[in-house]
Amino acid sequence: MNLKLFSVASFLxxxxxxxxxxxxxxxxxxxxxxxxxxxxxxxxxxxxxxxxDESFRSxxxxxxxxxxxxxxxxxxxxxxxxxxxxxxxxxxxxxxxTQVRGPAVDVxxxxxxxxxxxxxEGPLINYGGGAIIGFLVLLVIFxxxxxKIRIEGxxxxxxxxxxxxxxxxxxWLLAGSFIALALTGLLTLMGRSFLIPVIGHEAFSTLAxxxxxxxxxxxWSFMLGLVLxxxxxxxxxxxxxxDWQWLKAGGGIFSDSHPxxxxxxxxxxxxxxxxxxxxxxxxxxxxxxxxxxxxPMFADTFGFINSILGTDFPTALAPHEEMQYANTWHSIVAxxxxxxxxxxxxxGSVGMEGAFDAMGNGQVDLEWARQHHDLWVEExxxxxxxxxxx
Amino acid sequence: xKVMIAGFVAALVIAFLAPVILDQFGWSTAEQYSSESVRLD
Ligand code: HEM
Numbered sequence: 001m002n003l004k005l006f007s008v009a010s011f012l013x014x015x016x017x018x019x020x021x022x023x024x025x026x027x028x029x030x031x032x033x034x035x036x037x038x039x040x041x042x043x044x045x046x047x048x049x050x051x052x053d054e055s056f057r058s059x060x061x062x063x064x065x066x067x068x069x070x071x072x073x074x075x076x077x078x079x080x081x082x083x084x085x086x087x088x089x090x091x092x093x094x095x096x097x098t099q100v101r102g103p104a105v106d107v108x109x110x111x112x113x114x115x116x117x118x119x120x121e122g123p124l125i126n127y128g129g130g131a132i133i134g135f136l137v138l139l140v141i142f143x144x145x146x147x148k149i150r151i152e153g154x155x156x157x158x159x160x161x162x163x164x165x166x167x168x169x170x171x172w173l174l175a176g177s178f179i180a181l182a183l184t185g186l187l188t189l190m191g192r193s194f195l196i197p198v199i200g201h202e203a204f205s206t207l208a209x210x211x212x213x214x215x216x217x218x219x220w221s222f223m224l225g226l227v228l229x230x231x232x233x234x235x236x237x238x239x240x241x242x243d244w245q246w247l248k249a250g251g252g253i254f255s256d257s258h259p260x261x262x263x264x265x266x267x268x269x270x271x272x273x274x275x276x277x278x279x280x281x282x283x284x285x286x287x288x289x290x291x292x293x294x295x296p297m298f299a300d301t302f303g304f305i306n307s308i309l310g311t312d313f314p315t316a317l318a319p320h321e322e323m324q325y326a327n328t329w330h331s332i333v334a335x336x337x338x339x340x341x342x343x344x345x346x347x348g349s350v351g352m353e354g355a356f357d358a359m360g361n362g363q364v365d366l367e368w369a370r371q372h373h374d375l376w377v378e379e380x381x382x383x384x385x386x387x388x389x390x
Numbered sequence: 391x392k393v394m395i396a397g398f399v400a401a402l403v404i405a406f407l408a409p410v411i412l413d414q415f416g417w418s419t420a421e422q423y424s425s426e427s428v429r430l431d
Contacts (some may be wrong), residue, residue, distance in 0.1 A: 172397025
């Protein structure tokens with residue numbers, strides 16, 4: 001990963017900079033013309049990403065030991081000039097104090113912000129957006145090639161209850177909030193690049209403020225929907241042998257066959273677990289973003305991953321870096337979920353005759369149910385035979 | 391379909407309640423970034 005490479009590289013750079021042996025070996029730059037300050041040569045070397053010995057700057061931090069009295073020149077800064085102070089901040093050699101209260105206020109310069117921003121404005125938009133558009137195009141092609149999956153022999157006209165009202169309520173609470181989150185999230189990520197050029201800053205500002213309000217607040221509905229649907233459906237989503245048969249038959253999508261299934265087939269179980277696992281992950285990283293600096297999660301997560309895989313992810317993260325990782329992860333997981341959900345919406349609406357009714361009014365056609373969930377129909381009818389409800 | 395609308399409405403109701411409830415716990419940005427001696431409103 002880019003960020004990881006960057007952290008390793010910056011660690012190496014810092015190690016080299018503070019390594020006196022290296023400092024001696026470095027070719028001497030003549031800085032007499034600038035009185036010891038950096039020269040054009042230094043700047044050019046940095047731009048060429050050469051390893052520059054920065055000790056002439058990082059160690060040039062003024063002289064607090066012989067600071068003049070408080071009323072003298074430089075007295076109030078404790079023997080440092082403004083430039084000395086900023087160099088100290090730049091190289092993390094000062095321990096700043098501030099009267100501002102709040103979390104992370106003593107971080108004045110944070111290098112990892114740039115790679116985060118560049119990743120967000122570049123690869124994230126390009127690959128994330130590209131994947132969604134590409135997937136939509138594939139689905140349209142699929143629709144025209146395969147067509148709608150019909151109820152063979154047509155609907156029977158008889159109905160069977162598939163989902164109770166509370167189940168449908170949970171589903172639509174989850175679905176409604178997810179779609180709102182997806183749209184406002186995409187607007188937050190992409191609005192700057194694509195909307196400001198079209199509608200201008202003022203209009204976008206209003207839109208972005210509203211969109212942020214929706215995104216932050218409707219997240220709670222999503223989390224509630226996630227918990228509700230998990231509790232109601234998890235028993236029907238435990239994988240079993242039947243799922244393997246179903247997957248081997250490709251769900252019957254390409255062959256027009258109808259592999260056996262109980263209440264949820266293997267494809268639906270995949271959607272269920274994708275939504276649950278990614279949903280929890282997107283919620284956790286979202287909470288971490290919603291309460292800035294209060295719920296840092298990545299240092300611990302990286303430490304845990306390192307201890308298992310022997311990897312070398314950074315575990316000493318600045319507060320803002322924690323937020324940047326949370327943000328990056330939040331968007332990646334959200335994109336994966338959007339892809340899964342686009343497929344789900346397709347098959348639950350235009351892709352399959354009779355499917356939408358299950359979540360529409362809860363009553364599906366008996367013939368649809370027999371073709372897609374034969375074993376479930378048998379179970380329900382057996383229970384009804386005994387006088388129990390579905 | 392009624393249940394679907396109910397789900398959407400509930401999502402919105404929760405969204406409107408959330409900031410009101412969170413503010414009770416002092417989680418607003420302004421409160422996070424100010425010390426005890428600052429009067430916010
Ligand atoms: C307009 C959008 C949507 C439509 C038309 C739709 C439709 C459906 C239908 C018809 C079912 C029942 C399938 C059956 O009878 O077995 C279902 C189930 C389900 N839906 Fe949705 N849905 C939508 C959006 C969402 C969203 C956004 C999520 C989650 C973020 C979601 C999560 C689920 C889950 C977990 C199930 C159970 C597993 C499954 O059947 O795959 N749905 N949906």
